[in-house]
Every structure is written in structure tokens, then in C-alpha cells.
Amino acid sequence: MKYQFGIMKHGKKNLITDVPGVTVGHCTISSGDIQTGVTAIIPHKGDLFHEKCPAACHVINGFGKSAGLLQIEELGNIETPLILTNTLSVGTAFTACVRYMMQRNAGIGREEGTVNPVILECNDGYLNDIRALSVKEEHVFAALDMASEDFFLGAVGAGRGMTCYGLKGGIGSASRTFEKAGETFTVGALVMTNFGSLRDLSICGDKVGARLTGEETKDKGSCIMVIATDAPLSSRQLKRVTHRAQNGLARTGAITSGGSGEVVVAFSTANRMEPSEIWEGRVLSDNAIDPVFRAAVETVEEAIIRSMYEAEAVTGLNGHRRNSLKDLIG
Numbered sequence: 001m002k003y004q005f006g007i008m009k010h011g012k013k014n015l016i017t018d019v020p021g022v023t024v025g026h027c028t029i030s031s032g033d034i035q036t037g038v039t040a041i042i043p044h045k046g047d048l049f050h051e052k053c054p055a056a057c058h059v060i061n062g063f064g065k066s067a068g069l070l071q072i073e074e075l076g077n078i079e080t081p082l083i084l085t086n087t088l089s090v091g092t093a094f095t096a097c098v099r100y101m102m103q104r105n106a107g108i109g110r111e112e113g114t115v116n117p118v119i120l121e122c123n124d125g126y127l128n129d130i131r132a133l134s135v136k137e138e139h140v141f142a143a144l145d146m147a148s149e150d151f152f153l154g155a156v157g158a159g160r161g162m163t164c165y166g167l168k169g170g171i172g173s174a175s176r177t178f179e180k181a182g183e184t185f186t187v188g189a190l191v192m193t194n195f196g197s198l199r200d201l202s203i204c205g206d207k208v209g210a211r212l213t214g215e216e217t218k219d220k221g222s223c224i225m226v227i228a229t230d231a232p233l234s235s236r237q238l239k240r241v242t243h244r245a246q247n248g249l250a251r252t253g254a255i256t257s258g259g260s261g262e263v264v265v266a267f268s269t270a271n272r273m274e275p276s277e278i279w280e281g282r283v284l285s286d287n288a289i290d291p292v293f294r295a296a297v298e299t300v301e302e303a304i305i306r307s308m309y310e311a312e313a314v315t316g317l318n319g320h321r322r323n324s325l326k327d328l329i330g
Contacts, residue, residue, distance in 0.1 A: 001305075001309055001326075003203050003204040003206070003305070004204065005174070005204060005298055005301055005302035005305070006176070006294070006297070006298030006301070006302070007294075007298075008176040008177070008178065008291070008294060008295055008298055009176065009177050009178075010174070010175060010176060010177070011175030011176065011177055011186050011188060013149070013150070013175070014173070014174050014175050014302075015149075015150075015151070015173045015174070015175055015188060015190075016041070016173045016174075016175060016188030016189060016190040016226070016228050017148075017149040017150070017151070017173075017188065018175040018177075018186050018188050019175070019186045019187070019188045019228045019229060019230050019269060020186070020230055020269065021043065021044035021045055021230075021269050022041065022042070022043060022044070022149075022188065022228050022269065023041075023042045023045070023147035023148050023149060024039065024040065024041050024042075024147055024148070024151040024173075024190065025039070025040045025042075025142075025143045025144055025145065025146030025147035025148065025151065025157075026038070026039050026040075026143055026146060026151060026152065026156045026157030026158075026171070027039075027139045027140070027142040027143040027146065027157060028155075028156050028157055028160050029134055029135065029139060029160065030160055030314075032316075033128070033129040033132070033316060033317045033318070034128060034129055034132060034134045034316075035124065035127045035128040035160050035161040035314055035316035035317070036085070036086050036089070036124055036128040036130070036134055036135060036158075036160055036161045037085070037135070037139065037143075037156065037157045037158050037159070037160045037161075038083060038084065038085045038089075038093065038135060038139045038140050038142070038143040038157055038158055039083075039084040039085075039143060039156075039157035039158040039159065039171055039190075039192065040081050040082070040083055040084075040140070040143040040144045040146075040147055041081060041082040041083075041084070041147075041190060041226055041228075042081045042144070042147045043078065043081070043082075043228065043267055043269055044269050044272075046272070047104070047105070048078075048079050048080055048081070048101075049079050049080070049101060049104070049105045049108065049112075049115060050105070050274060050275055051272035051273070051274055052077040052078060052079045052272070052273040052274075053077060053078050053267040053268060053269055053271075053272070053273070054076060054077055054233065054234060054235045054238060054267065054268045054271055054273060054281075055072050055076060055077050055078040055235060055238060055265065055266065055267040055268075056072065056073075056076060056235050056236075056238035056239035056241070056242050056265075056266050056267075057069045057072045057073060057242060057263065057264060057265045057266075058239065058242035058243055058245070058263075058264045059262070059263055059264075060245075060246050060249070060256055060262035060263070060264065061256050061257075061258070061260045061261060061262045062261065062263075063220075063222070063258070063259055063260055063261040064087075064121065064122075064222055064261025064263055065087050065090050065121055065261075066090070066118075066119060066120045066121055066224075066261075066263055067090055067094050067117060067118070067119040068080075068116050068117055068118035068119060069118070069263070069265075071116040072116075072118065072265065076234075076235025076236075076238075077235065077273050078116075078118055078265070078267050079101075079115060079116055080097055080100075080101055080115060080116065080117045080118055081097065081100070081118075081144060081147075082118045082119075082120060082226060082265065083096075083097050083117065083118070083119045083120070083140060083143075084119075084120045084121070084122075084157070084158035084159075084171075084192050084224060085119070085120075085121055085135055085140075085158045086121060086122065086123065086124045086125075086128065086130055086135065086158065086161065087121045087122065087123040087124075087125075087130065088130050088131070088133060089121070089133065089134075089135035090119045090121050092133070092135055092136065092137060092140070093117070093119045093135070093140050094117050094119050095137060096137035096140035096141060097115075097117035097118075097119065097140065098115060098117060099137065100140070100141065100144055101115045101117070102115075118265065120192070120224045120226070120263060120265070121158075121222070121224070121261075122158075122162055122192055122193075122194035122221065122222040122223070122224060122261070123194065123221065123222065124160070124161030124162050124163075124194065125161075125317075126161070126163055126316075126317065126320055126322075127160075127161040127162075127163065127314055127315075127316035127317055127320055127322060128160070128161035128316055128317060129316075129317050130161075143157060151173075152171075152310075153170070153171050153172055153173060153306055153307060153310035153311075154168070154170045154171065154172075154306075154307065154308075154309075154310035154311030154312060155168055155170045155311040155312050155314050156170060156171055157171055158171065158192055159171035159192050159193070159307065159311070160314070161314070161316060162192060162193055162194040162307075163194055163221065163322050164193035164194060164195060164196055164221075164304070164307060164308050165195075165196035165197065165198050165200065165201040165209060165252075165253070165308070166196070166197065166198035166322075167198065167201075167308055167311075167322055167323055167324065167325050167328070168308060168311040168312065168313055168314055168322040168323060168324050168325070169192075169193035169194050169195075169307055169308055169311065169322075170192070170193065170307045170308070170310070170311040171190065171191070171192055171307055172190070172191045172193060172302075172303035172304055172305070172306040172307025172308070172310070173188065173189060173190045173191070173299075173303050173306065174188070174189055174298070174299040174300075174302035174303045174306060175187065175188035175189070175299060176188075176294075176295035176298055176299055178291035178292075178295060180231075180284065180288050180291070181288075185229065185230055185231040185291075185292075186229065186230055186231075187227065187228070187229045187231070187292055187295035187296060187299060188227070188228050188229070188299060189225060189226065189227050189228075189245075189248075189296065189299035189300045189303045190225075190226045190228075190303065191223060191224060191225050191226070191300060191303040191304050191307055192222075192223070192224040192307070193223050193304050193307040193308065194221040194222045194223065195219070195220070195221035195222055195223050195254060195257075195260050195262070196219055196221065196252075196253060196254055197209075197218065197219040198212060200219065200253035200254070200255065201252065201253050202251065202252055202253040203252070203305055207253075208329060209253065212328055212329075218257075218259075219254075219255060219257045219259075219260075220257050220258075220259030220260055221259070221260055221261075222260055222261035222262065222263075223249060223254070223260070223261075223262045223263075223304070224262075224263055225245045225248075225249070225262070225263070225264045225265075225300050225303075226264075226265050226266070227241060227242065227245060227264065227265070227266040227267075227296050227299070227300070228266070228267055228268075228269065229241075229266070229267075229268050229269070229270075229292065229295075230268070230269050230270050231268060231270060231284050231292055232268060232270035232271055232281060232282040232283055232284050233268045233270070233283065233284055233289075233292070234283050237283070237284065237286070237289060237292075238266040238267065238268060239266075240289070240293070241266045241292055241293065241296050242264040242265070242266045242296075243264075244293045244296040244297050245264040245266075245296055245297075245300045246262070246264075247296075247297045247300075248296065248297040248298065248299070248300025248301035248303075248304070249262065249300060249301075249304065251297070251301040252301055252304045252305060266296075270282065305325075308324075308325040308326075309324075309325050309326050310326070311324055311325070311326075312324055313327060
């Protein structure tokens, strides 16, 4: 792709997994009218339930059915993998994530509290027969088992049936690095794109959508944005980071219509919030946080475009088809 996104240095793979410890896995379900799946993001390889990550969330527009955001908002942490899937599979993914966590922590719901799965969704009902409820618990487990530093983008996992700007959407990712106080830090984003009208599509300021021919879809749908970093940020600072994701979203042409569900979750792997009465950790100065803000904007913008550019064309429910951006612009 000929476009240059932003000015910051990319991470080694230009993926969210450039943040040390973060892994991603997919399970793709593709057969005729069924075009859907699951994507799992695991923040670190330790005991997530007892080594929670500082986190924050932001709902740009709340037309969505995600689970787990309420507790993130209240407690400022995450304690499970983040599971992405289609709208009507949130319940299944929630149950599977509970089972996954209970297998690893015998005290959940007994000597210790219950667990807060984070499930994020978009509606893939144009390409996928969403009423078939094809996502099962084993698909969630498969995505978790597949989690690694290397993963595919585009029409895979939870992004299989998604539509973005009237073209094929899906899973996108990008990363940036920066230096502060002699240390190098990484910010990465993973998105699931399912929104927008073709006429609005913009790539690095180039109004590409206005030159393309295709179905002029209504500007509705959803975009899930997950931002990870190894910079030591508090949940308050991460909340500020989530607000910057909208800038990256807007750079691609989105107007965030009333029928959209745009949700952002951000977490830091730098400090593990262990179960002690007094918790200590390093925190980046607010005076030094601007590179994180810029990285959040650049990675979300690039990840959205990559979700389309890396996606193959898909034909699904009732012969509905979404073409690939890559096929149209080369």
C-alpha cells in the first residue's frame, strides 16, 4: 500500500503483539451463508485474574451489546482475555471465557470473587446468517488456543463477516514505538471494523471513496478499538488514551452515526495489579504522555485501513458480497 500513516516509528511487526506479552488468536467459521468467527486478545501470559492490567474504556456511540465494560469503568482493570465476535454470540463468548478462567483459577466464585469477561461485538448479519448462532464455546477456546505474536488480518476470526465503508472489513492492527527517559515503549491497536459509507472513505487525507464504485451503504454499524501499551499508565491516563481513538477513526472518514456502536478499550501491561492491600507501580508523567496520544491516533487509523486492505472479498448470506479494497486500489 502506497500510503504513509503518521510520523511515528512502527513496531517490529506493526501489530498489537509488538507490545511484549500480548498475543492474538482467531477462529474463522466460513461455509456458505455462515461467515463469522472469534478473535481473542490475551494481554499477558501470566495469571490474568491475579495479575490484572490497568485498563479503561470509552463508548463513543453506544449502539452495541458488549459485556464487561461496566466493571472496567468502575475498577479500572481487566482480568480476562478480550473476546471479539458477532452481536448475537456475546452470551456464548461470555460463558466460554468464564469456563476458560475457571479452569485456571479454582477460587473463582468460591474463595474469591466472580470474574468479569470482556466481550466486544459487531453485527455481521449482512454476510453471515447471524440467526444461526454458529459460534459455539469450542470456537472461543480455539481462538484462545491459537493466540500468538503472529496473526492474520482482514476477513478472519471475528472480522470474517464484517463490512467497512461498503467494502470488506474485518480485523486490522498497527503499532508505534517512542522513547521516554531512556526507555522504549510500544503502543499497539487492534480493530474490528463494521461501519461507514463508501463516499466518506479517506486514506491519509486521500478521498478514495469518492472515486470508487460500489454499493453506497448507510453509515451505520460498529467499530471495536483495542489499544495496548507497555508504557506505565494509570487507568485514569488510559481513559484519556481511549478518547484519542476517535481521532484515528475520524481520519478514515467516519462520522459516528446514531446507529453505530464504537467502543474503545485500552490497557497497560507495565504494572500488574496483584491482590494486595497496598499496590505500587510506576506511572508515566502526564507531561510526557503526548506520544501515547499520537500513537493511539496513528495506530487506530492505520489498523482500520489495514482491516480492509488485508481482507479478501467475501460472498455470504443470500449471495451478498463485499469486495476487497486491495482489489480496487491495488
